[in-house]
Amino acid sequence: MTMRERIEAKLTAAFSPSFLAVTDDSHHHAGHGGSREGGETHFSVNIASPAFAGKSRVDMHRAINAVLADEFAERVHALAISARAG
Amino acid sequence: MSAQDTIKSEITSNDVVLFMKGTHEFPMCGFSGQVVQILDYVGVKFKGINVLDDADLRQGIKDYANWPTIPQLYVKGEFIGGCDIVREMFQSGELVTHLNEHGIAAAMPAKA
Numbered sequence: 001m002t003m004r005e006r007i008e009a010k011l012t013a014a015f016s017p018s019f020l021a022v023t024d025d026s027h028h029h030a031g032h033g034g035s036r037e038g039g040e041t042h043f044s045v046n047i048a049s050p051a052f053a054g055k056s057r058v059d060m061h062r063a064i065n066a067v068l069a070d071e072f073a074e075r076v077h078a079l080a081i082s083a084r085a086g
Numbered sequence: 087m088s089a090q091d092t093i094k095s096e097i098t099s100n101d102v103v104l105f106m107k108g109t110h111e112f113p114m115c116g117f118s119g120q121v122v123q124i125l126d127y128v129g130v131k132f133k134g135i136n137v138l139d140d141a142d143l144r145q146g147i148k149d150y151a152n153w154p155t156i157p158q159l160y161v162k163g164e165f166i167g168g169c170d171i172v173r174e175m176f177q178s179g180e181l182v183t184h185l186n187e188h189g190i191a192a193a194m195p196a197k198a
Binding site for chain 1: 154155166176
């Protein structure tokens with residue numbers, strides 16, 4: 001399973017999103033701080049979920065980051081998030 | 087002074103603080119650079135703190151806000167968000183409104 005698929009699977013399990021797109025942007029950051037041999041360091045997440053209803057932006061991002069704590073610890077360096085309720 | 091004390095003292099003694107990689111003049115990371123550009127664009131004065139200068143601070147700020155990434159923007163001691171949130175708030179106009187409501191001068195430049 002690629003890191004992108006792992007992120008997708010974890011977010012799907014945690015938030016049952018109505019929309020989810022995860023992209024691996026690592027190639028844009030090759031050679032920059034935080035990049036590694038083999039990539040899989042920089043990702044973007046675009047997510048909509050009913051679970052985010054009533055949550056502030058900071059709370060939505062914290063919830064997503066918490067679900068992906070292991071991935072951050074392992075090799076993910078940056079996660080761009082666009083999140084909304086719905 | 088511990089990293090947590092340093093952070094508390096910085097965000098309470100300065101109205102707008104950006105914990106970032108690199109400096110205002112030379113951001114060392116694209117995400118930090120984007121926030122600097124936005125803050126400059128709306129004309130808000132801020133204190134940039136380079137976490138690359140201090141490993142304790144670099145980890146400390148992540149613990150302080152319960153937020154795993156840098157940059158982090160604080161206004162009047164309150165954590166606002168990272169690059170994505172600052173950009174969304176800038177695009178919707180909320181950022182300038184939020185700053186103004188806290189008595190901080192900022193404005194969208196008039197369109198030419």
